[in-house]
Amino acid sequence: MPTTHTEKERSELHRRVGERLSEDDHRYTTSRQRLVDALADSTRPLTLPDITKIAPDLAASSVYRNLEMLERAGVVRRINSGGNHAHFELAEPLISHHHHLVCTDCGGITDIHLKDELEQTLVEALNAIAQTHGFKPQDHNLDLHGACALCNEHKPA
Amino acid sequence: MPTTHTEKERSELHRRVGERLSEDDHRYTTSRQRLVDALADSTRPLTLPDITKIAPDLAASSVYRNLEMLERAGVVRRINSGGNHAHFELAEPLISHHHHLVCTDCGGITDIHLKDELEQTLVEALNAIAQTHGFKPQDHNLDLHGACALCNEHKPA
């Protein structure tokens, strides 16, 4: 469980999510907790098939419905970086800010972190640009596209 | 025609694309030239409906097929950042490197540019990170998500 390590952190996570949901009159059911656990247990964003593999008894339709609800509640972030399936991860206030290595071959995603100083410079620059466009910034998204180590091996050409 | 301004630049663009396609035994047909023109005429990435509006006589199936072929040829870049439709723009060697403002409300995309110095710092940092993962970097992708000026007006809440 890389993103949230200790048991204390995990239950704190659930407490926060539960609180958030109850504000919208949503219940933090076992299915939803398991969904959040699956996302928290992973170092990388998961697809629907990933989730089904982890929790085969959860109905796909329910998983999609719950992911959508959790996204609206600001608990989950959806990532559409190509591939057949969308990827899902816990949203920013719940996990640390990071970026992604996206494999253009297999569609896999790996989390990466920028140095704080660079990150901050970047955010300031983006906000300045946004302002000149009358654009109200929410968050940003930085992907490095390329070939992951595994795909490099398979296709040494 | 913002991205490629003068007639000279435009014909140079077509020359380059045509050359690229002939390397793969593909013809640079009128339909394909019109596709490239549509993309070059726009300041922002276009969706299939956008293209259909510009050139209503091009069959959707052909447009998709040609966009896919042009993408494989390195002429077009596909962007999957949300919204129902994928967005398409000319690929990097043909237009200047830039990033995007993505409206989470209407799905619209606007091109933005980072200062050269910051851009370079960013690229170096990303390459360094990639190396530690055995990841072979190709290009990167930076989006600022938020609400565009138009959507801010419509929803002043």
Added chain:
DNA sequence: AGTGCTTCTGATAATGATTATCATTCTATA
């Protein structure tokens, strides 16, 4: 300007991830 060969095109059907529907089951609270 005709033949053969390959590539393009457009219409249409197929695919497949995601969403909507709906009847049923659960849960919190009275």
Added chain:
DNA sequence: TATAGAATGATAATCATTATCAGAAGCACT
């Protein structure tokens, strides 16, 4: 423990994108 609001799972519907296929160009060579 009755009830009203939510949640679930099975299923069907949606809809952007892809695949298919028959006919139309385009090119090379004669």
